[in-house]
Amino acid sequence: MLDLEKLYSESAKIMKASVIRELLKLTRVPGIISFAGGLPAPETFPTEKIKEITSTVIDREGPLMMQYGPTEGSPGLKEELIKYIKNDVTDYDFKQENFLITTASQQALDLLGKAFINPGDTIVVGLPSYLGALQAFNAYRTRFIGIPVDNDGMVPEILEKNLGELKAAGKPLPKFIYTIPDFQNPAGITYTYERRKAILEIAYKYDIPVIEDSPYRELRYTGEKVESMLSMDKKGYVIAMFTFSKTMIPGFRLGWVVAKNPEIIQKLVIIKQGVDLCTPPFTQAIATEFLKRGYLETQVKANVAFYKQKQRAMLNCLDQYMPKLEGLSWTKPEGGMFLWLTLPKGMNADEMLYQAVEEKVAYVIGSAFFCNGEGKNTMRINFSYPTLENIDVGIKKLARVISEFAEKNKEKAAH
DSSP states (O other): OOOHHHHSOHHHHHOOOOHHHHHHHHTTSTTOEEOOOOOOOGGGOOHHHHHHHHHHHHHHHHHHHTSOOOTTOOHHHHHHHHHHHTTTOOSOOOOGGGEEEESHHHHHHHHHHHHHOOTTOEEEEEESOOHHHHHHHHTTTOEEEEEEEETTEEOHHHHHHHHHHHHHTTOOOOSOEEEOOSSOTTTOOOOOHHHHHHHHHHHHHHTOOEEEEOSSTTOBOSSOOOOOHHHHOSSSOEEEEEESTTTTOGGGOOEEEEESSHHHHHHHHHHHHTTTSSOOHHHHHHHHHHHHTTHHHHHHHHHHHHHHHHHHHHHHHHHHHSOOOTTOEEOOOSBSSEEEEEOOTTOOHHHHHHHHHHTTEEOEEGGGGOTTSOOTTEEEEEOSSSOHHHHHHHHHHHHHHHHHHHHHHHHHHHO
16 A cells, blocks of 8 residues: 555645535534535525626637636736726726736635745734635645734734744744735624724834735625725735635636735746646636626625625524623624624533534534634634524524533533
């Protein structure tokens, strides 16, 4: 038998399966209500529009969209994205060289890891932070510096303290600061303007780029939009990532990276050439026509109205059904797809999951989102995918599981 362990690279040896992907297998039990995934609702997919556009585009440019394309991405799609981003960043004249089309934003994370991280380098992430990013960056044998995230975003005072100590000790500074400022995955919180500004000022001071991951920015249900870090950045330090997965179709696997410094994009293009040559021109052509016809704006409005109902339903159910336990709390996101539930200290959401699955309800354990192994009394709950009925039934079940688990904890402590 071939000794594969002897042959695998050091990077391959430290790679672990996604906790969420593994949990989704556990939740395939018949009748289970899952709050575990981060899936868009299939009801939002613009099936008829895509069917119509696909036929039109094939008739018009079939051979071209079925051929290899440029690594940078389709010029037509980039032109539409330049127009689209003007809704958000009004004071900068973007060019095609500022954009790279990627095979969704997960590929962008991997490309950024390849571009910046050497084994042993440090990067800054939130506590908690997106599991897919931790997984992508971990593949390059990075060391994480976790900075707490509260209801206003990453805490700049702690970030500054960590960086100041590294500099004073003569140690290398982190390669970048990774953030999800709008409706953060997993916590659902939104960085305030003041926090974004403070983090940018720290980045300028210590000469560290900032990655702004924005998969949910357009899915706002309440409150006022906060200026993006890409828009606020006047020195070319921000690398912004976007995706169509939450606003159009996840199956297209289409995303894009934007940087005001075109050198960053050019380096990512070279790296992408060795990964997949190009993002599929076929789906890019369909997406281009979708944008040209103004369908994306309509789609986003419909998605916001649809998910807003679910967000309100989940928050109402939590208020109605959750036991009154000291230390039990949850975030109240203004948008996105998730909220974050914190159990009383001493309760372990990792252990409780098995009891929850027995009761036919599932969530994602919060500890998976902590680079330092903390957060065992937390969980992420998704409201975009389950039906309104399942939200009601599922939260009722989860509340019962939490109540029973809390009682068991009391009994254990008594003994």
